[in-house]
Amino acid sequence: MDDEPGTEEQGLPEMAGPVIYYNETVLEHFVCPRNVGQLDDQETDGFGLVGDPICGDQMKLWISVRDGAIARIAFRSFGCPGAIATSSMLTELADGKTIEEAKRITDDDVVEALGGIPERKRHCSLLGVRALQAAISDWERRRAAGDGRP
Amino acid sequence: MDDEPGTEEQGLPEMAGPVIYYNETVLEHFVCPRNVGQLDDQETDGFGLVGDPICGDQMKLWISVRDGAIARIAFRSFGCPGAIATSSMLTELADGKTIEEAKRITDDDVVEALGGIPERKRHCSLLGVRALQAAISDWERRRAAGDGRP
Amino acid sequence: MIYLDHNATTPLRPQALEAMLPYLRERWGNPSSPYRFGAEARSAVERARARIAEALGCQPAELVFCGSGTEADNLALRGAAQALRGRGNHIVTTAIEHHAVWHTCQALEREGFRVSYLPVRPDGVVDLDALTASLCPETILVSVMHANNETGVIQPVERIAALTRERGIVLHTDAVQSAGKLPLRLDRLGADLVAFSGHKLYGPKGAAALYARQGTPLAPLITGGDHERGLRAGTEHVAGIVGFAEAVALASAEVEAEAQRLGTMRDRLERQVVAAIPDAAVNGAAAPRVPNTSSLSFRGIDGESIVLGLDLRGICVSTGSACSTGDPEPSHVLLAMGVPARTAQGSIRVSLGRETRTDHVDATVQALADIVERLRGISSLGGEAA
Amino acid sequence: MIYLDHNATTPLRPQALEAMLPYLRERWGNPSSPYRFGAEARSAVERARARIAEALGCQPAELVFCGSGTEADNLALRGAAQALRGRGNHIVTTAIEHHAVWHTCQALEREGFRVSYLPVRPDGVVDLDALTASLCPETILVSVMHANNETGVIQPVERIAALTRERGIVLHTDAVQSAGKLPLRLDRLGADLVAFSGHKLYGPKGAAALYARQGTPLAPLITGGDHERGLRAGTEHVAGIVGFAEAVALASAEVEAEAQRLGTMRDRLERQVVAAIPDAAVNGAAAPRVPNTSSLSFRGIDGESIVLGLDLRGICVSTGSACSTGDPEPSHVLLAMGVPARTAQGSIRVSLGRETRTDHVDATVQALADIVERLRGISSLGGEAA
């Protein structure tokens, strides 16, 4: 149907106007985001927080690491549908990956997995990737400091 | 019917646009102008020509005078519908009048007799009045010079 | 579909469409053509002008038809600024104007005008002392909107007119959101220039008007033929103008009853929202407002997510003005009222209209409560977050 | 009624109206609204843009929708002049432009630009040597119409584009009278800016477009929201845009066959007029012309009287461009071609269109012959006058 939303992805020119339309996959992740929530302190091996505290999108991300791989991941996000959907997809991509694999996840991977996202919402996917990297750094720091879980 | 032309006369604002609409009386005089033609030299006691020879409306008017009154009148006019209709009405007003009465005909009289004329065509009625006055002056001059008809 | 975004646009009234159809079918002449078939179209345009003048209390010759409310605002601001350039270069407006005024004032700044953007009080009403203080001998033009598109807050245009009139300053008001919602008498409002738009009051898109009080200095924005007394050249959108007039006339006839009905529903909506949803606030509630508009803020979540959540349930509301949607910045209107950025980001606008019924309101509150709860469950800003 | 004034306006094609109706009835959303109901309207606008781009050979993003051909001309001239102000202040145009360009150039003169109005040759074609000679380092913009509205004479835009391109000068062409009448490929025409209007090609009034080649410097005329990539703010005339696209697509599909048909009838008309009426002349006949337009002069009588005489017999023609009707001045186009003032005053424009049939042409010639004879009988300028 050519009257559906998501037209921007369907090849209409960028000038398709000020409004942002999301595709079905993005909508689905917005409605049913994966891995929402938070890990309790005992379970948390790494925590990341990104975003301006005063305004704009904000994201918190927790990881639990077992045998060098992400065993559990959870997020909370204050933000637009794009932020919620990209965070959700990011956690899905990262879940089960080794830390080394998880470090290599880019915002392009997230966007691709979602089948595209409106140009002006690209920064949302970056937010998730940065939260994940922050959580991984936190895990590395805790490990280096010896206060990680065994 | 409120969709008829002649709306300007029917009280619509002056901004009724660039177009000029004539009322029924004007249209009738445009279609069947009275006293069109010219008098031959023998019959002519006064002749008036007004209007720019290069462009714009132009009018020629002939009168034949008997006993101090206009016995015959004829005109030719190059011009817009307003010029033709006002010339026609002017000759109708002047026909049979004494010279003194004829001199007192104003363009307002012509416009009134026509039931109004679009604002931007007011100058047309002036043209006819000026042609009549020119013809009367010509008659007076000929009389003074003694070369008028008896 | 439950449509609660009447401040963005409204359905075309069937009577307005009926009035337009002859001009889209058989009466397609050019109003400037010099034969009877053209006069028919001219007459339609002039009768439309006379109807609007009658409905809104002005002279027909004081109305200039435009293509949109935005164009009417541009004609007012740019047209008056250019016409008055010789007298001074200072313009006063407010911090809560629609982009049509705001961005045009910014454009005038780039052309060398100095513009003061007045603050508003927390209730969303412009600060009259600040306004008085801002006026100086160089001030040529003041532009203060009549009703705000996001909050519905009504500005004291009559009082502002008293200030500008005695100083010989031209006053423009953007009445795009008040026309059709409040009884409007252009001759009594006091503004010299008033913009309003067809599609906001159940008329067609592509037709709007600027009222320019007789004698107000104004230069055209669009030049060419003699149309609209030289103030807006271009072949007229005849059918649109006819439909616009029909819509204005009908809206004027029913405005008081409809204002009553909408006000009651709007109050019901706000009462229910505040009762059902924790940490919800109504912006501008302390000020006089147009009766159909509600600006609601919800702590800890994002307005765009609320709008999408409602859309997925078949309910249409917006985050703010339609033409700034997608803008990641929080509403400049709410920020100007002192609403914190995070709260402003969690705001939506609900605007009721002719087809709105009580059960639409109730269903919307229910959906809103669900969505807000769900989004708060996701949010990193809730009390429960680490 | 026999309507032979298609250069003034045209009937809306039934298919265009059909395409519009859903957007006047159920699909009345605001294209800028952030829910699916708004996306439906957005999608309609963008599909319309893509259709026009496809039909006329350009990129969708190169089209800016406007409210009239006049507005498109104003956006082109004022928008380019403002954007290029830093580079120079000289503008070149011709003595035969439509008021939309002519009066806008005059307005730009009042704003400090220097404008050269190029002469045309007796056949109505702009003098390319004069054009070349007029270009100087300060020249930022050249505006030469594609087809003249009174005579139909086609200007050599491709050749002019070769001159401007090598000098880095922006070229605008007013194609309001050629779009739909000639096969138009915007990518090959060579102009950077091209204006055209819906109601001249069987589309609706209130919808038009400016083609702006990618990269052409252009400032908006109307500011506000982000509509039309910031080049024309204001809620879109959705239904009008949809009908406009339908009309452009249909016109493009049939343009060659229709040009053939109209050209044959136009030639028949001119042959008969010259044969039946003494002292009649066809203006611009020596130049290439759009196939539907005929400018006819009759010695010794006034054009407005001919038009009225024909109107009273149910035939619609005009004296010149619709928006200068009522102007007592003779056509500036004919004067520029060297036609004497008196002859120019005695001119009419006949423009054929889709509904025109051979018997309309024959009946018109018959009526014309009668009227010319009658008016010459009244005229003070005939050979028989004193």
Ligand SMILES: Cc1ncc(COP(=O)(O)O)c(C=O)c1O
């Ligand atoms: C207050 C205000 N002014 C101006 C406009 C612009 O009107 P239009 O959409 O007709 O261009 C709007 C519409 O969003 C508005 O709400």
Ligand SMILES: Cc1ncc(COP(=O)(O)O)c(C=O)c1O
């Ligand atoms: C050559 C030309 N340019 C511009 C225009 C103006 O177009 P519109 O009537 O859509 O404003 C016209 C229409 O008369 C025209 O003939």
